[in-house]
Amino acid sequence: MIAYVKGKLTVIHDEAVVVEANGVGYELICPNPFYFQKVMNEEVLIHTYHYVREDFQVLYGFKNEDEKYLFTKLISVSGIGPKGALGVLGSVDIPSFVAAVENEDDKFLTQFPGVGKKTARQIILDLKGKLTAKFTVAPVEERIEVNDHSALKEAEDALKALGYTDREIISIMPSLQNAGLENTDEIIRKALALLMKN
Template sequence: MFEFIKGSVDFVGPEYIVVENNGIGYQIMTPNPFVFAKETGKEIRIYTYHYVREDLIALYGFKSREEKALFTRLLNVSGIGPKGALAILASGEPEQVVHAIENEDEAFLVKFPGVGKKTARQMILDLKGKLHDLVPDFFPNLFNAEEVAAAESLSTEFDEAVLALKALGYSEKEIRKVAPDLRKEKLSTDQYIKKALQKLLR
């Protein structure tokens, strides 16, 4: 609903900041409100996520679109709500979070507030391999050039093959296991499906 809000920082508290724009003060929850303390009275642009549920309506704000994108990805993980996602972003650098997910480093992930072994495993299952679009600009040194190139080479044929595999009854978890090998080549939809089935039926 709101991509960003541009205004002056009116207040900084332990959980949120208030940004004034045209006489309206927007209460915005952020991972680390006090990083905005030096901006008090100054105009900023903060990228916002409008969260709406039956029991809660709130604005969450971030310094960059990429940080906002990582927040929204975390919300898609079963067991992680907005408070949990904010705590993860507040307690660790986004680069570290992505690196831990890609390397299945559960020991690192459970260090975040509210993240137990079950949630850490769920983060890996739900997000591994799905954060590459954040890497080129936001995390330039996290992956090597070959990995980035492989991520960027995903095609319509590959997407169609994944949909076909799901239609055949394979779960996302099963597909995710064979996806890295499939991504290494540029194939037709049928070729992707055949190659995937060969691996899945082993």
């Protein structure tokens, strides 16, 4: 199995990054590829999970061992595949997720894309008590709710319609995500301000 890939980060897509190592470009599907924007064209070490099925093979990439570990636990849950696991990892911080599992908070878990009430109960059934040895549990009052990525996507589409290139939009994505804005219009205004600075 391929545990990690170390090399130069050459490309960032909406769902993946490409790392060039020894003349080979490895495409790594990530929960949030834009996390790596700050190390574009630099040497990186990205932890990987080599997912093998009869009909295809995929390398999934993670920013640290914790993210990779939770991914492996999530895909062991009945009803959750790699795409669903990435949806969870790309939308929440780990302590908040662990707290929701330990407190059997299925309402919190159903906020994730593709997770209905039945799948949320399955997550709790399969993972409760199995994550606390590895991760800290966020107190309820500090739990971070799931980010609404739909507003960000709408803003991205609007910027493309205004004529901005993918490269320009990718360059400001980390700042937009960290701003914590939920309204599409607010995100667009923030984006335009950032693009004018660049």
